[in-house]
Amino acid sequence: MTSATGARVIVAGAGVTGLTVALALAKAGARVTVCDPAPLGRNASGVAAGMLAPAFETALDPLAAGHFALLKEGRDLWPALADEIGIVLDRSGAVARGDAAWLANVSWRLGAVGAEHIVTDDGVFSPEDWRLDSGTALVALRDAAGRQGVTFVQRDLRWLTGESSGIRAGIYDDEAEGALCDVVVQATGWAGGFAPEAAHLTPIKGHILKLAPLIPPGPVIRGDGIYLCPNADALIVGATMEAGVGDAHIDPGQVMALRAAGARLLPEVARASANVEVGVRATTPDGLPLVGRSALPGLILASGLRRNGWLLAPLVAEMVAACVLGRDPGPWAHLFDPRRFDTPET
Numbered sequence: 001m002t003s004a005t006g007a008r009v010i011v012a013g014a015g016v017t018g019l020t021v022a023l024a025l026a027k028a029g030a031r032v033t034v035c036d037p038a039p040l041g042r043n044a045s046g047v048a049a050g051m052l053a054p055a056f057e058t059a060l061d062p063l064a065a066g067h068f069a070l071l072k073e074g075r076d077l078w079p080a081l082a083d084e085i086g087i088v089l090d091r092s093g094a095v096a097r098g099d100a101a102w103l104a105n106v107s108w109r110l111g112a113v114g115a116e117h118i119v120t121d122d123g124v125f126s127p128e129d130w131r132l133d134s135g136t137a138l139v140a141l142r143d144a145a146g147r148q149g150v151t152f153v154q155r156d157l158r159w160l161t162g163e164s165s166g167i168r169a170g171i172y173d174d175e176a177e178g179a180l181c182d183v184v185v186q187a188t189g190w191a192g193g194f195a196p197e198a199a200h201l202t203p204i205k206g207h208i209l210k211l212a213p214l215i216p217p218g219p220v221i222r223g224d225g226i227y228l229c230p231n232a233d234a235l236i237v238g239a240t241m242e243a244g245v246g247d248a249h250i251d252p253g254q255v256m257a258l259r260a261a262g263a264r265l266l267p268e269v270a271r272a273s274a275n276v277e278v279g280v281r282a283t284t285p286d287g288l289p290l291v292g293r294s295a296l297p298g299l300i301l302a303s304g305l306r307r308n309g310w311l312l313a314p315l316v317a318e319m320v321a322a323c324v325l326g327r328d329p330g331p332w333a334h335l336f337d338p339r340r341f342d343t344p345e346t
């Protein structure tokens, strides 16, 4: 990577996006500060199931249809990142279960995009989908960034002003102490946001259940609108997609519906005690993120990762680093252009 030695960068947001971006930029020689008012993991990244699932996301999520190659590229950057930060990826794949007509449709969709899969008596299995433990990975990312010299401030970022000698962005109580930097990266997920392009983000609230490990570790089990992740230490049941809802309160009606859907795949889910967690994803109208330069000078966006923030984080980090370094951000940049929803001036 070309050197960015000396560039002063503030990354707003310590979710998977902000941490992965900070690590990439620090490795390129930038002086990086990450600010976030919340404790580590108190965000969508911390509650996520951690699936790196190009195959079944493409097959089951209408907004991901057609993006298998993109999602797979994000997944394929994970082995190197996982080695670097010292985490293990679970590569046991995923299996879809449901009625014959639904399975036939899933199999057809996987085949249409060229995703490796096999139809068995147990359902439709694909080895393409991997997963990680999101809590462990967040700690590992923060530690790896710290080893590269990234500093952390537990404050929110306030955009103060752009100046000819740099941007003044406030991360302290006294605005006069706002840190002067060259670039701000907005990786604030759904909450917060100073970029005008963030007006195109809307929330999708998600409830997720974490149960005792009722079944042995193995492939993720996907049903219609539901998944079970059988991890060694927990069975994760996810997740609701509550479009337009941005609060983090637990809604008993959503929990009941999620549990009922999970029980269709595994009856024991109906009565097992559960930790309920809530996260809010940010989405754009086309379901793809906002990554690249804002109309506001000095501001780079890395927001709106919707259902696939973990999967896409290393790819987004590469793209943001390329923007900071003035390099080609690669073939996906036009799809993620933060200004793509702007109305052309007449």
Ligand SMILES: Cc1cc2nc3c(=O)[nH]c(=O)nc-3n(C[C@H](O)[C@H](O)[C@H](O)COP(=O)(O)OP(=O)(O)OC[C@H]3O[C@@H](n4cnc5c(N)ncnc54)[C@H](O)[C@@H]3O)c2cc1C
Binding pocket: 012, 013, 014, 015, 016, 017, 018, 035, 036, 037, 038, 042, 043, 044, 045, 046, 047, 048, 049, 050, 051, 052, 155, 156, 157, 158, 187, 188, 189, 190, 191, 192, 193, 205, 206, 207, 208, 238, 239, 240, 278, 279, 280, 281, 282, 302, 303, 304, 305, 306, 307, 308, 309, 310, 311, 312
């Ligand atoms: C229930 C659920 C399950 C999911 N499962 C998966 C999955 O299996 N695989 C997958 O790839 N994705 C999954 N996702 C999606 C994924 O979690 C998100 O896309 C991803 O976490 C987005 O990361 P982020 O860092 O952009 O945002 P967040 O994780 O939301 O982090 C944003 C951070 O910005 C901080 N912030 C806000 N305002 C400011 C400010 N002004 N200054 C500084 N900091 C600020 C917040 O405190 C927060 O910590 C899931 C999401 C949910 C809710």
